[in-house]
Amino acid sequence: MVFWDAFVGFMINILLFIYSTIGQNFGVAIILFTLLIRAVTHPLTVQQMKGSTAMQEMQKDKRWIDAQAKYKNDKEKLSQEQMKLYKELGVNPFASCLPTIIQLPIIIGLYQAVIQSLASTPLEILKLSSHIYPNFLDASTLIPLNNRFLWMDLSVPDLIPIPGMPFSLPILAIIVVVTTYIQSKLIAPPSTGGNDQGAQITGMMNIYMPLLMGWLAYTLASGLSLYFVASNVIGILQYAMIGKVNWSNLIPNRKPTKA
Amino acid sequence: MHNRKILLFLSILILASLLSGCTGGMAPHAGWPASVLIEDTLYTASGAHVHALNPQTGAEKWRFPGEPQGAKIFGSAPILLGGQVIVGDYEFQLHSLNPDSGGEIWVNKDAKGRWIGSPITVGDLIIAPNADYSLYALNANGIVQWKFSAKNGLWTQPSTDGTNVYVSSMDKNLYALDGQTGKTLWSVELGASVLFSQTLADDGNLYIGTLNNEVLAISSETGKIIWRTPTDGTVWYPVVVRNGQLFGGDQSGKVFALNTSDGSEVWKLDAGAPVVGGPVLTEKGLFFGTGYVNGEKPGEAMLVTTEGQKVWTQTVGGKLYSQPVVSGDLVVFGVFEGDNTLVALDGNGKIVWSFTPAK
Numbered sequence: 191m192v193f194w195d196a197f198v199g200f201m202i203n204i205l206l207f208i209y210s211t212i213g214q215n216f217g218v219a220i221i222l223f224t225l226l227i228r229a230v231t232h233p234l235t236v237q238q239m240k241g242s243t244a245m246q247e248m249q250k251d252k253r254w255i256d257a258q259a260k261y262k263n264d265k266e267k268l269s270q271e272q273m274k275l276y277k278e279l280g281v282n283p284f285a286s287c288l289p290t291i292i293q294l295p296i297i298i299g300l301y302q303a304v305i306q307s308l309a310s311t312p313l314e315i316l317k318l319s320s321h322i323y324p325n326f327l328d329a330s331t332l333i334p335l336n337n338r339f340l341w342m343d344l345s346v347p348d349l350i351p352i353p354g355m356p357f358s359l360p361i362l363a364i365i366v367v368v369t370t371y372i373q374s375k376l377i378a379p380p381s382t383g384g385n386d387q388g389a390q391i392t393g394m395m396n397i398y399m400p401l402l403m404g405w406l407a408y409t410l411a412s413g414l415s416l417y418f419v420a421s422n423v424i425g426i427l428q429y430a431m432i433g434k435v436n437w438s439n440l441i442p443n444r445k446p447t448k449a
Numbered sequence: 450m451h452n453r454k455i456l457l458f459l460s461i462l463i464l465a466s467l468l469s470g471c472t473g474g475m476a477p478h479a480g481w482p483a484s485v486l487i488e489d490t491l492y493t494a495s496g497a498h499v500h501a502l503n504p505q506t507g508a509e510k511w512r513f514p515g516e517p518q519g520a521k522i523f524g525s526a527p528i529l530l531g532g533q534v535i536v537g538d539y540e541f542q543l544h545s546l547n548p549d550s551g552g553e554i555w556v557n558k559d560a561k562g563r564w565i566g567s568p569i570t571v572g573d574l575i576i577a578p579n580a581d582y583s584l585y586a587l588n589a590n591g592i593v594q595w596k597f598s599a600k601n602g603l604w605t606q607p608s609t610d611g612t613n614v615y616v617s618s619m620d621k622n623l624y625a626l627d628g629q630t631g632k633t634l635w636s637v638e639l640g641a642s643v644l645f646s647q648t649l650a651d652d653g654n655l656y657i658g659t660l661n662n663e664v665l666a667i668s669s670e671t672g673k674i675i676w677r678t679p680t681d682g683t684v685w686y687p688v689v690v691r692n693g694q695l696f697g698g699d700q701s702g703k704v705f706a707l708n709t710s711d712g713s714e715v716w717k718l719d720a721g722a723p724v725v726g727g728p729v730l731t732e733k734g735l736f737f738g739t740g741y742v743n744g745e746k747p748g749e750a751m752l753v754t755t756e757g758q759k760v761w762t763q764t765v766g767g768k769l770y771s772q773p774v775v776s777g778d779l780v781v782f783g784v785f786e787g788d789n790t791l792v793a794l795d796g797n798g799k800i801v802w803s804f805t806p807a808k
Contacts, residue, residue, distance in 0.1 A: 195743050310580070311524065311539070312565065312604070312644065312685075313480040316725065316770070319660075319683065319700070320742035329683075330641035330661035334601060334619045 197295070199321035201303035206327055209307075209335065217339025217416055220304055224420040227300050228428060234289035239434055241285025248281050301417070307335060308413045310345045337413070344413030360408045362415040367404035369422035374399055375439045377429050481726075481770040482783030482790050483567070485526040490548065491776060492534065493783065494523035495790050498806065499536050501551060504776035507793060507802035511551035513544070525567040525606075528575075531589055535575050537564020543577060545591055555591040566645065567606040569614075571628035576614050578603030584616055584624075586631055595631035599624065601642070606687075608649035615669060617643035617657055625672060635672035639665060644683070646697075646727070650690040652709060658684025658697060666712060678712035680705065686727025686772050689735070696735050696755070698724025704737055704753055716757030722748055725770040729780060733796045734760060736780045738769025750782050750794055763798040765789070 204226070209219035228235075248254055254275055261268035276283055309318040315333060322329045337344040342362065349358035374396045407415035429435045482495035491504040497517035501510040513536075514521070520540065527536035527546075533554055534546040543564055545554040562581030569576050574594060575587045580602040586595045601620035608615045609628060617623040619642040625634040641661030648656045654675060655667045660683050666675040682701030689696045694715055698704045700723045706715035722739035729736050734755055740748030748769040752760040767787015774781045779793045779801055789803040 192743070310602075311480060311563065315644065316685075316742055330659065333642055333660055 195321075198299050198302045198306065199323075201299045202307055202318070202321045203323050203326055205303050205307055206322065206332055206335075210327065210332060214332075214336045215339065216307070216335050216337055216344055216413065217342070220344075220413060220416050221420045223300065223303075224417055225424055227296060228421070228424045231293050231296055232428065234293050235428060236432055237285065238287075238289035238293075239429075239432055241282065241287075241289070243434075244279075244281045244285065245283070248275065248279055251275070251279070301414070304413055304417050305411070308337065308345045308411050309333075309335075310337075339413075339416065342412045342416075344416065345411050347409060348407075348412035348415060362412050362419070363404050363407035366407035366415050366418045366422075367400045369419050369426075370400040370403045371396065372440065373422045373426050376426055376435045376437065378436065378439055480522075480524045481768070481785035483524060483526040483771060484774045484781060484783055484791070485528070485567070486774050486776050486781075487527075487529045487534075487548075491774065491781060491791075492527045492536075493791060493804075494526055494536060495783070495806070496523070497521060499523050499527060499534075499546070499551070500790075500804075500806065501534075501548070502791070502804060504774075504779065504781065504793075507791065507804040509804070509806075512806070513546055513551040513553070524563070524565055528568050528570060530570045530573075530575055533589065535568055535577070537568070537577060537579070539563045539565075541579075541581075543568075543575075543585075543587070543591070557585075557587060557591040557593070559593055560585065562602065565602070565604045569607050569609055571609050571611070571614060574628065576607050576609070576628070578605060578607060578616055580604065582618075582620075584614070584626070584631070586628075597624070597626055597631045597633070605643055605645050605647045608647055608655065610649065610653075610669065613669070615647070615649060615655055617647050619643070621659075623647075623655065623657065623667060623672070625669065637667060637672040637674060645686050646684045646688065648687040648690060648695075650695075650709070652690070654709065656688050656690060656695055656709070658686075658688065658699075662699070664688065664695070664697065664707065664712065666709065676712035678707055678714070682723070684727075685725045685770075689728050689730045691730060691755075694755070696728050696730065698726075698728060698737050700725060700742075702739065704728070704735070704757075706755070706757060718753060718757050718759060720749075720751065722746070725768075726772050726783075728753075729773040729775050730755075731775055731780070731796070736773045736775075736782075736794075738771065738773060738782050740768025740770050740785065747787070750780075750792070750798065752796070752798065761798040763794060763800070765792040765794075765800065765803075 205223045208222050212218055257271040309315045319329050342348050348362040349360055351358045482493050484493040491502040493500045498512045500512050522539040527534045534548045537543045541560045543557040560579040560581050562579045565580050566578040577585045582599050584597040585593055587593050599618040599620050601618055603618050605617045612628055614626045614628045621639050621642055622636050624636045639659050641659035643659055646658035653669050655669050657665050662680050663677050665677045680699045681703045682699035684697050684699050693709050694706050695709050696706050702720045702723050703717055704720050705717045720739050722741050724739055726738045735753045737751050747764055747766050749762040749764050751762040767784035769782050770785050771783030781791055781793045789805045791804040793801045795801050
């Protein structure tokens, strides 16, 4: 717990350093901070993609498909055959999930750094001030943070009243839904057939995840929504850079292309 | 496939819970208890309720609201105006309560921010600071009479000499206003934000601690800064002034006394842990509470003489960030993240009663 607090404190100091360097605009600081973390973890992302692609390729191998059918009632034997194939083809079954596991605490740390920096109550200010390294940053010039960005107050959910209407429009939450949907469609793995259960699950995720993120964006501070949008857009660019984006997936009724 | 769908749905629900958990849920975190003694009742705002207690026994007279109302949180001590207890919450509502029963008389919903600082009264007006950058003046029926806008949130309880109102802001300024009209008389730039630390002393000066680790003395008549003295940490709560000396504590864990004439240091004592809540002065000396911001070590209540000698310390469990309250021979501490919400000590540091709200 103490180590985790120290780690989040480190992330907060980086975020606030960016904030103070660029003229105290917290919205721009969130975007640059997300970009920085994505850049730092980029090698892990590439490794994860390579591992994932290798696994997909292996699952198309005739020996793999045959083993699935032959030993479908003998889990132990199936496992042995799979391990044998991993060795023969030089595929590391953990190559795709290990980078994700390493990245996860960094991403959660980033998320918590954004949340804790959006301090708007005495308790939150107390915690934030205790995280700031006194020899590195001057808390008195940073607190309170300038939470204004474009039309938003980043410390509260983004809801724009519509004249004459009884409800407000959550513009940023809508952008979060759209960018999450586009990202999940663009990086969706290629389908391997009509009964591909993986593809069906991916299809469900493409619906559930944007709705979940939209709901979070609707209810949480808009600074966090801004982070979601930045993260989605940077993620798309990242995957595009390594040639793993299926642009044709965005066109309805078109068969997904293979990455 | 059906099972997989259920598994996927559950995974997403767990992810949503985790993400919400990382933010502390949808509501802001409840702060530490804030208490005030008015006549023969101790009023404490803590979490979802305002409690009215017998200050000698800790027995609860009433609580408001009877049951928690969603994410409603009370973070500032109430005040009494005529026959009304006035208290604000974190859902932007200012409530008027019956002091005998806790029944709601009226509620004002004009503010767009949290009520973090306690209000004061000036004549028949309630003067209430809000985090939406505004200072509201309301009549006894809860109708806004005037409003003053600063450039950032107002968390500090304003001070008054009965005519004028002085309020410092997160926008790094101190403002003097006409208490009846809200017209600005003067303002002065302090160099850093002010959380709660503002005191109007009998000598006519305001003593203010800022986030820039300073205490400033300012003339309430002109707004001129008379002196400014560095402290080792942030002074969160109002200092106490008596006989030409001011006493305070800071987040670095120092308790100190300064000369009010020039800000020079009289003495300084290491309390051993951050001092967030300010002191309260009795005939026995200064009562302080301490509390670590991070870590599991509990804070301590302590008595320090006005000459800077530590008399005793008492561990009560939890963090003591609140301003203590004196009631007769007892000193009541608000406890944050402890087993109890309030603990009352006698002058020797013995625990006389403790209060934990019934579920």
